[in-house]
Amino acid sequence: MLDLFPEAEKPVEIIPAKKLPARAAALYVAPADHFQTRPVDELRLGFDGISGDFHAGPTRRSGGREPWYPRGTEMRxxxxxxxxxxxxxxxxxxxxGLAQIKPEWIGANLVIEGVPQLSMLPAGTLLFFRDGVTLKxxxxxxxxxxxxxxxxxNAGMADxxxxxxxxxxxxxxxxxxxxWVEKPGTIRVGEEISARVPEQWIYQA
Structure with a gap:
């Protein structure tokens, strides 16, 4: 590891960047009035997101995930x-205790295959699609x-x-x-993806 810090300070471990091959297994879009999605063969993306999708737009309203703002504050x-x-x-x-959870039930737009522990991808990971789209x-x-x-x-749970x-x-x-969309274009089902995971470290003040 490159020594970037004085010896008196606690060293920070830098985990190198890596590339992972992946695939767009399924695509979904939500109608403008509801967050649940439906399967499609392709997604047309602009800088505002998916054309016509429930979550499209350059800004959104804050909610429970952003307690530092009054609810409904316009934000990126x-x-x-x-x-x-x-x-x-x-x-x-x-x-x-369910047989399945379909991606569309929870408003998913994209199912990716090939990335272990997808939910643990760090912020800043870039997803480069073969036909030119980049998501961050x-x-x-x-x-x-x-x-x-x-x-x-949707699962018919009793309670x-x-x-x-x-x-x-x-x-x-x-x-x-x-x-969010860094480089717009069209994503298609089955398209190859290169996931580029950035360098990682644990910040400890």
Whole structure:
């Protein structure tokens, strides 16, 4: 590791950047009036996100994830796309006692294959699609009761409220990541992806 810090200070371990091959296994879009998505063969992306999607736009309104702002404050939209992995959804489904959790139930736009522990991708990870689109991962997507309620209703759970509350507990660090469009274009089902994970370190003041 390159010694960037004085010997008197605690050294910071730098984990090198890496590239991972991946694939766009499935694509989804949400109607403008609801967060649940439906499968499509391609996604047309602009700098505002997915054309016509529920989460499209250069800005969004703050919610429970941003307690430092009054709810409803206009802010940069870094949540243009929701990305999940089928293996992680299978784990959550098993924990909740369900046969499956479909990506569209929780408003996913993209299912990626080939990236181990997708939900643990760090902020700043770049997803380069073969045909030219680039997405930038902003953060892990925290599971919420709204998605939990959707799962409970679609799966036919006997107690909808209990299901809504169970999902945030069972899906922590397994609900995928959110990303925004760095370079627009069109994504197609089956397209190859190069995931470029940046250098990582643990900041300790």
């Amino acid at each position: 939209n870094e949540r243009q796309l929701s990305i999940v992995a089928a293996d992680e959804l299978a784990i959550v489904a098993e924990r909740m 991962v902003d953060a892990q997507n925290g599971p919420c009761r709204i998605a939990g309620r959707s799962i409970a209703e 909808i409220e209990a299901g809504a509350l169970l999902f945030p507990k069972m899906a922590k660090r397994l609900r995928g990541v959110v990303a």
